[in-house]
Amino acid sequence: MTTNGKPKLAMYWAASCGGCDIATLNIHEKILDVDANFEVVFWPVAMDAKYKDVEAMEDGSILLTLFNGAIRTDENEHLAKLLRRKSKILVAFGSCANEGCMPALANLSPLQEIFDTAFSTVTTDNPHQVRPQTSWTAPEGEIHIPTLYPVVRTLEQVVPVDYFIPGCPPESPQIAAVIDLVVQVLQGKAQLPPAGSVIGAGTSTVCDECKRKRDIKHIKKFERIQYVKLDPALCILEQGILCSGPATRSGCQALCPAAGSPCIGCYGPAEGAIDFGARLMSAVASVIDSNDPKEIDQILDGIPDPAGSFYRFNLAGSLLRASKSAWESKA
Amino acid sequence: MPDSQPFEPVIIGFTCNWCSYRAADLAGTARVKYPPNVRLIRLMCSGRLDPTFVLKALAGGADAVLITGCHPGECHYLEQNYKAMRRYLLLQRTLAQLGVEPQRVKLVWASAAEGVRLAAEITKLVEEIRALGPLNWPTGTGAAEAMFASPEQMVVQEVSA
Numbered sequence: 001m002t003t004n005g006k007p008k009l010a011m012y013w014a015a016s017c018g019g020c021d022i023a024t025l026n027i028h029e030k031i032l033d034v035d036a037n038f039e040v041v042f043w044p045v046a047m048d049a050k051y052k053d054v055e056a057m058e059d060g061s062i063l064l065t066l067f068n069g070a071i072r073t074d075e076n077e078h079l080a081k082l083l084r085r086k087s088k089i090l091v092a093f094g095s096c097a098n099e100g101c102m103p104a105l106a107n108l109s110p111l112q113e114i115f116d117t118a119f120s121t122v123t124t125d126n127p128h129q130v131r132p133q134t135s136w137t138a139p140e141g142e143i144h145i146p147t148l149y150p151v152v153r154t155l156e157q158v159v160p161v162d163y164f165i166p167g168c169p170p171e172s173p174q175i176a177a178v179i180d181l182v183v184q185v186l187q188g189k190a191q192l193p194p195a196g197s198v199i200g201a202g203t204s205t206v207c208d209e210c211k212r213k214r215d216i217k218h219i220k221k222f223e224r225i226q227y228v229k230l231d232p233a234l235c236i237l238e239q240g241i242l243c244s245g246p247a248t249r250s251g252c253q254a255l256c257p258a259a260g261s262p263c264i265g266c267y268g269p270a271e272g273a274i275d276f277g278a279r280l281m282s283a284v285a286s287v288i289d290s291n292d293p294k295e296i297d298q299i300l301d302g303i304p305d306p307a308g309s310f311y312r313f314n315l316a317g318s319l320l321r322a323s324k325s326a327w328e329s330k331a
Numbered sequence: 332m333p334d335s336q337p338f339e340p341v342i343i344g345f346t347c348n349w350c351s352y353r354a355a356d357l358a359g360t361a362r363v364k365y366p367p368n369v370r371l372i373r374l375m376c377s378g379r380l381d382p383t384f385v386l387k388a389l390a391g392g393a394d395a396v397l398i399t400g401c402h403p404g405e406c407h408y409l410e411q412n413y414k415a416m417r418r419y420l421l422l423q424r425t426l427a428q429l430g431v432e433p434q435r436v437k438l439v440w441a442s443a444a445e446g447v448r449l450a451a452e453i454t455k456l457v458e459e460i461r462a463l464g465p466l467n468w469p470t471g472t473g474a475a476e477a478m479f480a481s482p483e484q485m486v487v488q489e490v491s492a
Contacts, residue, residue: 077479108428149479157476278382281425285417291403291410296420306421307428319386320468324430327469327478 007063007186009038010054011093012083013045014069014076015103015152020094021045021068023169027176037183038064042083054082062086064182066093066165070103070316071153075146084159089192091199095168097155099268099276100316102168104152107315107322108307110329111150150329151322152315163193165200168266168313171252174200202250203271206263210245210254212236218289222302225262236262237287240302242309247273247280265313275319277310284310340460343388344369344397344453347377349407350442351399357446365450366457369397376400378411382422385436392471395435395460397453402440412440434459435466 013021025031025046034040041062042049065087071077084090095101106114119126134147155161165178178200184190193199202209214235223240230239236257237243244265245257256263269276284303290296303309311318346352352373358365374380377400385396398419400412419438426436437456441449469475 151475151478153479273383275383275386277425278386278422281382281421282418285421286414288417291413291416293416293420296417300421300424303421303424305428306425310425319383319390319470320429320431321390321470321475323428324468327475 004039006037006039008041008061009034010040010042010062010065010083010087011045012042012065012067012069012079014067014079014097014155015072016069016094016096017102018045019169020066020096023094023167023172024066024175026172027179028172030176030179033183034179037186051079051082054086057086059085060088062088064089064091066091067097067155068094068169070096070100071149071155071158072103072106073146073148077149077158080155080158089162090155090159091163091165092155092161093165094170095166095266095268095313098164098166098317099314100152100154101266101313104154104314104316104322105308105312107152107326109323110325111148112329113325114148151326153321154316157316162195164196164198166198166249166266166268167201167252170200171255174251198249198271200251201267204250205270206245206248206250206252206254206257206267209250209252210235210257210263212257214238217287219284219287219299220289221299230260232260237284242284242303244280244312246283247276268314268317276314277307277318280310281306338461338465340368340394340457340465341392342369342395342397342456342460343384343393344371345377345380345384345399346371346373347400347407347412348373348375350401350405351377351439351449353443354399354441354446354449357443358450359446361446363447363450365453368457368460369453376406376408376411377415378406378408380415380418382418385422389431389435389466390468390470392468394463394466395437395456397456398436398438399441399449400438402442405442431466432463434463 040047042054065083067083067090071080092098096103115131119131120129132145135142135144181190185192212235213233215238217238219240221240222242225241228239228241241262243262245263247270248263248265249267249270251267265276269279273279288296288299290299346355355371377398380398388396398415400415403412406412423433423436427433439452469478
């Protein structure tokens with residue numbers, strides 16, 4: 001592989017949707033700074049590259065790897081370990097790599113159920129009940145496809161991570177700011193933040209950035225947003241719509257509440273919160289306006305899927321990480 | 332552990348400084364017997380009980396968690412025990428989806444005078460959990476990482492060959 005002497009950059013997607021890559025391209029003309037300052041050596045979304053090219057690189061030869069996606073398969077894990085070895089700085093980029101995000105909601109279900117839903121329900125035309133086999137002997141030789149693990153993990157649960165950029169996806173201006181910082185560090189004009197830092201985000205909560213008016217919260221009923229005509233100026237949680245703002249890290253300028261939609265928690269736990277769901281459950285339960293267990297139960301019926309609501313982005317990164325049935329399921 | 336030995340549950344108990352902690356104290360001074368499986372942690376109020384504490388206990392290897400506080404209407408801080416109750420009810424719903432049996436997290440009200448009652452509740456909980464068996468959450472036993480294959484044996488390496 002030719003080299004032009006510039007520091008090397010890699011970006012990889014594991015179990016993810018590609019939104020992180022789109023958000024990175026969305027930094028507009030800043031992408032030219034990336035090109036001016038880095039040699040992109042591996043970025044499957046943007047350019048052709050083979051795993052063997054990465055394997056042939058010298059250990060530590062990539063300066064910066066932005067790793068998005070959770071660890072769902074043995075292929076994801078292999079690439080996480082490979083890129084850790086080849087990179088000086090490994091960044092968990094986006095919610096999946098940081099805390100599991102949507103792929104980790106599968107941690108509520110055993111593997112068998114996931115396969116059954118994917119291959120044997122009415123939406124799948126599969127008359128012979130074909131299931132994927134992880135290895136297959138063809139005339140040309142044995143071929144393999146990745147194996148699903150029973151539990152989705154975050155990047156840090158697999159390899160040591162240097163920095164964390166949260167968000168689903170990280171907001172493009174935040175990515176641009178991180179790129180700016182790295183370029184300044186390369187030019188000797190700035191210092192890298194302490195290892196282990198969360199970068200490209202705030203340290204407070206989404207509520208802190210939210211422009212909506214807040215009064216005292218007394219919630220008598222939780223409603224789904226489609227059944228409510230929202231007051232455009234008032235706190236969404238106060239109007240009985242579950243909002244993740246109180247537990248979620250700032251950094252997005254409270255985009256969703258500004259657009260009339262509750263925060264869903266994509267920037268992950270606020271600084272100091274160990275378990276996102278616990279922080280949010282604590283906040284939500286404390287503003288329920290009832291002291292009667294029966295009535296409290298009725299009010300809580302308005303949250304039909306608590307695990308999915310409180311751990312929408314955070315199940316793999318939470319303290320319990322997965323449901324018992326998922327832990328116990330076999331690949 | 333040999334099969335002949337009964338399973339001894341590890342239970343983390345949270346007590347309120349103003350009521351249940353004193354109830355436990357009273358049980359002690361009155362020589363009321365209860366099984367030693369509960370490790371009590373004193374909080375200033377059951378309202379201080381962040382659900383994180385419960386999850387951390389379960390994830391760290393506890394078999395059950397006992398939450399105790401002042402009876403409704405008797406909170407030293409007016410009504411924080413109601414907050415504890417709401418958090419408990421919400422947490423139970425979430426834990427159910429994660430496959431944690433409801434018996435494993437228990438809420439008990441106990442005033443400073445109810446040493447005997449608290450001891451009885453603890454005894455009952457320990458027997459219930461003993462019957463239920465260990466929780467063994469993989470994050471607490473070190474099994475979480477052991478359950479994944481090591482990369483050297485993984486098929487994807489052959490892709491590069």
